Amino acid sequence: MKHPTKTLRSAPRFRGDPATALVHTRAELTPARAAMPGSVAVVMTMGALHEGHRELLRAAREQADHVIATIFVNPLQFGPNEDFDRYPRTLDADVAVCAEAGVDLVFAPDRDEMYPSGEPMVRVNPGELGERLEGASRPGFFHGVLTVVLKLLQVTRPDLAFFGEKDYQQLTLVRRMVRDLDVPVRIVGVPTVREPDGLALSSRNRYLTPAERAAALTLSGALRAGAEAAAQGRDGEAVARAAFDSDAAKLDYLVLTDPDLGPPPAEGPARLLVAAWVGSTRLIDNVAVEVASST
Numbered sequence: 682m683k684h685p686t687k688t689l690r691s692a693p694r695f696r697g698d699p700a701t702a703l704v705h706t707r708a709e710l711t712p713a714r715a716a717m718p719g720s721v722a723v724v725m726t727m728g729a730l731h732e733g734h735r736e737l738l739r740a741a742r743e744q745a746d747h748v749i750a751t752i753f754v755n756p757l758q759f760g761p762n763e764d765f766d767r768y769p770r771t772l773d774a775d776v777a778v779c780a781e782a783g784v785d786l787v788f789a790p791d792r793d794e795m796y797p798s799g800e801p802m803v804r805v806n807p808g809e810l811g812e813r814l815e816g817a818s819r820p821g822f823f824h825g826v827l828t829v830v831l832k833l834l835q836v837t838r839p840d841l842a843f844f845g846e847k848d849y850q851q852l853t854l855v856r857r858m859v860r861d862l863d864v865p866v867r868i869v870g871v872p873t874v875r876e877p878d879g880l881a882l883s884s885r886n887r888y889l890t891p892a893e894r895a896a897a898l899t900l901s902g903a904l905r906a907g908a909e910a911a912a913q914g915r916d917g918e919a920v921a922r923a924a925f926d927s928d929a930a931k932l933d934y935l936v937l938t939d940p941d942l943g944p945p946p947a948e949g950p951a952r953l954l955v956a957a958w959v960g961s962t963r964l965i966d967n968v969a970v971e972v973a974s975s976t
């Protein structure tokens with residue numbers, strides 16, 4: 682069911698849709714945001730929207746009076762040899778998804794709008810957690826992510842902001858940033874949406890050939906095996922490594938941690954995380970684990 686939305690009179694309508702406005706500049710965003718009474722949620726994306734993003738939008742729609750979606754492929758978080766140029770850009774389809782999900786306002790700035798002075802001199806430092814896992818393979822990645830997340834929080838001024846657990850380290854660091862820097866917003870994590878066969882939805886899945894799509898199942902398969910083993914008191918990380926098919930994909934990391942990405946607990950809630958290359962595509966995934974004591 683489409684949730685009712687309140688019309689914002691001060692912003693241009695997307696293709697005449699009465700409920701969803703599309704804006705590209707802060708000058709347009711500011712009055713449209715100011716015209717939103719009640720609570721506001723933001724869902725930040727890089728576009729190429731899929732069912733995972735739809736779940737974030739649904740959760741936001743349920744928990745706030747108004748929803749703002751942002752669509753911006755942030756150059757600051759891409760390394761020099763990464764896929765910034767290749768990243769899918771499907772704005773028309775994305776705005777249609779947002780309209781269908783009952784989003785009030787889509788903010789889709791270009792690079793100059795977000796970074797009018799070029800590369801920002803001042804950036805958010807994610808600390809040592811930003812150097813591990815994703816940060817080890819993608820130097821500067823979390824500086825870029827947290828900087829743009831903070832900027833988008835400043836311009837949208839939401840009460841709630843929704844992030845997917847698929848990017849678990851990102852979610853963890855956004856929570857830390859908000860706490861450490863006293864940003865007045867509540868961060869809401871949304872469980873990972875998967876294909877029926879277990880593959881975590883990701884915009885980068887579009888890069889996969891059919892053979893690579895099949896090979897990519899080794900990520901979720903290994904996590905499942907590891908989680909089951911840990912729940913039975915066995916070494917979840919070791920079992921997951923053994924289950925990972927290194928002919929199908931090239932492993933980057935596969936680690937068991939505590940829920941805050943610290944050392945793994947002997948017992949209780951934990952997280953198992955994986956990153957791997959499938960052909961030229963780098964994919965990540967993770968699951969919640971309940972470690973049973975081995976004694």
Ligand SMILES: Nc1ncnc2c1ncn2[C@@H]1O[C@H](COP(=O)(O)OP(=O)(O)OP(=O)(O)O)[C@@H](O)[C@H]1O
Pocket residue numbers: 725726727728733734736737843844845846847848871872873874875881882883884885886
């Ligand atoms: N399968 C998913 N389930 C839940 N949330 C998701 C899923 N995929 C992405 N998200 C969330 O959507 C938000 C926007 O992510 P983004 O636009 O980068 O999509 P993505 O699929 O993660 O792309 P990429 O393939 O580049 O990693 C993030 O908070 C991300 O965690």
Ligand SMILES: CC(C)(CO)[C@@H](O)C(=O)[O-]
Pocket residue numbers: 725726727753755758826829830848851
């Ligand atoms: C949070 C985010 C939109 C910042 O560019 C991006 O990292 C993403 O899509 O997960």
Ligand code: BAL
Pocket residue numbers: 758848851
């Ligand atoms: N999905 C997180 C953003 C990125 O991988 O660049």
